[in-house]
Amino acid sequence: MHKKIVLYGQSDHDNFGDSLIYLEYINLLKRIAPEIEPMIYGCSNIFSDRLVNENASFGIIPLGAPLPSDVLAHIFVPGGYFGCPDLTDIMWQKNWAKKNIISHAIRSSLSAPAPRLIHGVEFGPRLKPIVFGKIKSLLMSTNKKRIYSRNSGSSDYANKNLGVSPNTLPDFILGCSIEPPKEALFELGIHATGKVFGNNIFAKNFRKCLLQSILKRDLNKVCIFSDQKIKPEHTPAIFATTELLEAHGINVQTRNYEGISETLKTISECKTVITTKLHVGVCAIVYKNKSICFSSHPKLYRFYKDNGLVERIESYFLSTNHRKITKILQTLDADWEEYSNQQLIKNLNSTGNEYLKSLSDFLNGIAHETRTP
Known part of the structure; x- marks a missing residue:
């Protein structure tokens, strides 16, 4: 029974x-x-x-x-x-x-x-x-x-x-037995949330910082992906961003939500993930990829602080454009050994x-x- x-x-x-x-x-x-x-x-x-x-x-x-x-x-x-x-x-x-x-x-x-x-x-x-x-x-x-x-x-x-x-x-997802990481196909994964691709002054400003950062590092392959069906109102900004990046010779793939497993696969293929939410970033870290988070929500700061990653979270609303760009570039430039720390590794293992x-x-x-x- x-x-x-x-x-x-x-x-x-x-x-x-x-x-x-x-x-x-x-x-x-x-x-x-x-x-x-x-x-x-x-x-x-x-x-x-x-x-x-x-x-x-x-x-x-x-x-x-x-x-x-x-x-x-x-x-x-x-x-x-x-x-x-x-x-x-x-x-x-x-x-x-x-x-x-x-x-x-x-x-x-x-x-x-x-x-x-x-x-x-x-x-x-x-x-x-x-x-x-x-x-x-x-x-x-x-x-x-x-x-x-x-x-x-x-x-x-x-x-x-x-x-x-x-x-x-620690956060439960840090200990999940998700599939082994795939080969990293993309230098950068952009999590397609409203704070990135919305039609408002804050999202437009964030995209400006994002584009400047990408062009400063001459990236080759970028993935724009979503962890839920992409909202129609975000499509124009995604399309415009893709066009602009492709005009600079950057290969861009857009991946809509096709299920939990497919989302995890995409996250595993991105060496660095930019997100404004919690668990997309956590999953990237589980795959030993890097996450840089822009959020003003206390629960996100708590996660990054407990894992020795306070330098990898930045206020979405209160930080300057210069600081946003600096944080993105620092994360892109770091390898996993530079990004991680003893507390994070302990939590991943335990x-x-x-x-x-x-x-x-x-x-x-x-x-x-x-x-x-």
Whole structure:
């Protein structure tokens, strides 16, 4: 008989990082306990399709539906969903309480008396009162030894503000057993996000810095790729950038999203990746390719800081054009030995085993609790 474990996380949207996390976490569960039946809470069709296309096996519990009576455990999978709010939405916390999948997930998990693991998540740094209260209620009802954050900044925030001292793990994706790297075909991979190819003053300025950097280094092959279907509104800027680079004799390939495995293959083929998001950069590093990130989001800074890579993340909004260009050139010029450091190598070598052990300990612990009268 299969044992059902409910998996909670950000499983309701079109996101490469979250779908890769779920895919790898299901694989990890199956590796430890093949009899487990993972049940994804609130899984949307587009999210489910991403996983099914990678041959993942799982069940779905619709958002708001009652849980099965034979649930063995609840697991909040690795992810950034207990982090800071969307600061552009003044109604964010009220909408979160009513509609957000994580708000529903907390209520669902608290409704069923089963052991709970919170396994490598982001905490803070700017949780608003309603959200803060719901997350704290979940933590207060969870065995404190079964709460893990995914970086030291999250642990510090939780310790100071949420009344718990999480065990600190590196980012889950750093330990993933993804396919060995392909031959590096491109000197540079440009992650096609809205911050790079949007039709606004910030994106246009960023493209200007990007083009100047590429032309300063006389690159031969560049890949523009996306981790989700390229949005139609980004196509004109991608086309214009491609034309300009090709006019300077640079070979440019554009790769649209064709699945998790294909995205990983593309990332593995780029010696350097420029991104404005988290897990595309993390995957590049797993392949021992270089990532340079431009973002003003705290969770990204926390990742790069914990891995000794603070020189490889730069503010998207606040840094000058000169600084952006300098950071891109420094990363292009570095080889892997110059880019990496002892802390990063340690995390690359140990993260998979740390998640394997902590999940195994949880499963063994609840098995013992079930047997003990």
